[in-house]
Amino acid sequence: MRVFVTGATGFVGTAVVEDLIRAGHQVLGLARSDAGAEALKAAGAAVHRGSLEDLESLRSGAAQSDGVIHTAFNHDFSKFQANCDADRKAIETLGDTLAGSGRPLVVTSGLLLLAAGRAATEEDVPPPVSAAYPRSSEATGIAQLAKGVPVAVVRLPQVHDRRKMGLVSYAIAIAKQKGVSAYVGDGKNRWSAAHLLDAAPVYRLALEKAAANGNAKDKEIARYHAVGEEGVAMRDIAEAIGKGLKIPVKSISPEEAGAHFGFLGFFVGFDGPASSALTQQWLGWKPTQVRLLTDLEHARDFEA
Secondary structure: OEEEEEOOOOHHHHHHHHHHHHOOOEEEEEEOOHHHHHHHHHHOOEEEEOOOOOHHHHHHHHHOOOEEEEOOOOOOHHHHHHHHHHHHHHHHHHHHHHOOOOOOEEEEEEOOOOOOOOOEOOOOOOOOOOOOOOOOHHHHHHHHHHHOOOEEEEEEOEEEOOOOOOHHHHHHHHHHHHOOEEEEOOOOOEEEEEEHHHHHHHHHHHHHHHHHHOOOOOOOOEEEEOOOEEEEEHHHHHHHHHHHHOOOEEEEOHHHHHHHHHHHHHHHOOOEOEOOHHHHHHHOOOOOOOOHHHHHHOOHHHOO
16 A cells, blocks of 8 residues: 555654555655655655645645555644644545545544543543543544545554653653652552554554445444553652652642643543553554563663
8 A cells, every 4th residue: 555644754653654664565754844854765655745734735645645644743732722723624634635535544542531540442432522622633533434434543552662752751851850750649540551663553554454444434433552551650650760860759749730740730640541452352463562661761861
């Protein structure tokens, strides 16, 4: 397949591009900058210049391809609502371009707010889109089914290698700034996680399965969890950060979380484990890479 990948030069997207090429697919990667274009060429991908906000570039890229994997998202949480709106418009544009063709679309969503106090499964639905939960990638993906687009969603946990670790990287930066590594309450709340090299193949396998399903009118969206670890306790994460930065570790109250963590305070006390048992069964996928705390022992963010 010739696959158009948005976010192709990003953290997750780069690994997705490499995995697709290793599996024998051709990749057309979206690139905003000259540096991004050169990185795609070096990886063996074709370059499509444009951006998430340039809807015409998205139309053109999707029109040239047998399927689309949408990994792009702006993670500037100071303008989260605007970034969610841009994501929605991008998915709608990609869906309009693929409408009625049977060509698949894979979109990206998150896991942390799906279920409280238990492991979220692929059968859980996200909360309704609202001011409190503005990310609508999954809901927008579902809307594309009516256009005859086979749609799959890959839900990501804290994706990590030694360079980046999802929200954990923000926790490291805050700990550096504050001089203390904190967790909320008893720190037993959990975040699910996956190594980057485990998460990337889930996109390819989801795309291949959606393509095999063909025209998707009246079908349900396929949901997959790219989860390698069901839950890592926040106290363990905080202690690993404290050890890596050689700073104290302490518990703070839920009332203190907002002031201490800023935007991260909304997430840091949430218990959000997630299972990938159904994804492993449906896609024949199995995570094999190192765990989050292992990468955290050697995080690049700890270097001077």
